[in-house]
Amino acid sequence: MALVELRGVSKSFRKGDETITPLDNIDLDIEAGEFVSLMGPSGTGKSTLLNLVSGIDRPDSGTITVAGTEVTKLSRSKLADWRAANLGYIFQTHNLIPVLTAYENVELPTLLLKLSTTQRRQRVELALEAVGLSDRADHYPRQLSGGQEQRVGIARAIVAHPKVVVADEPTGSLDTETSEQVQILLQRLNKELDITLLMVTHDSDAARIASRQMVLDRGKFLESEREKESLREGEIGRQKVKESGAA
Structure with missing residues (x-):
């Protein structure tokens, strides 16, 4: 059995008089140690x-x-207990608690586990070391750069040794150089620590670092490479328009 297995999954929402179905009877398998990226229109x-x-x-x-x-x-x-032990979440906007240090932010998920003080400290130190921030453990979010904040968020996601880490636009709020650094970090953690990753991104460069790229459109996964490439090109064009407007 795959580590993550979806069978016949559908999800709909009501928006006024309209029913929106973002997921329509989808199947998905993700093997242990896989890095899967997911692209598609907003x-x-x-x-x-x-x-x-x-x-x-x-x-x-x-x-x-x-x-x-x-x-x-x-x-x-039971879901809350299961999530604490099995799942890490990387957010686009870091979601760090401003009154806590980097160490304390990373430590938070371990407080939900039955660990001794020594075990918690070891896990936090190893997680901060894995993202290259051992020397920033006592710094508060306001004392960190955007890239460092995201690395703290990544350390927090992996500190409990989860079975799966999901990442929602982890480079979406970063500049190009910092985004590339985070991409390299995610790829390294996947390979060196055998972390299973499912990442949503609009960035085609970020998507390519994954071992498998998937494209979701109108509730279904696209199968043909021509369909996927057409959608990727559309995403790239929209991103360029967005960037030129911001400039």
Whole structure:
């Protein structure tokens, strides 16, 4: 069995009188140690998929199994415990707590686990070392650059040794140089620490660092390379227009 397995998963939302179906009867397998990137137009269900895999949301139909646990059958209380032990989440905007140091932000997920003080300290130190921020452990978010903040967020996502890490636009708020550094870091963590990653991105360069690239459009995964390339080119064009407008 794959580490992450989706079977017949659908999810719809009501928007006024309209029903929007970002995910329509999809299947997906992600093997342990895989790095999968997911692209597609805005509003096509990429973040919805991450929320379903992580148990933040529930599908209308279908099953989601992660590391042998059928997430869709867990109660709310059991789901919180399962998520703490099995899943790491990397946000686009870091989501660090400003009154906590880098060390304390990374430590937060370990407080939900049955670990001794020594075990927690070892995990936090190893996570900060893995992202190259051992020397910034006592710094607060306001004392860090955007790239450093995102690296703290990545350390927080891996500190509990999760089975799966999901990343929602992890380079979306970064400049080009910092984005490339974060991409290299994610690729290294995947290979060296055997971390399983599912990443949503609009950045075609970021998507290419993954071992497998997938494209979601109108609730379905695109199968043909021609369809995928056409959609990627459209995404690149929209990004260039956005950047030129910002300039």
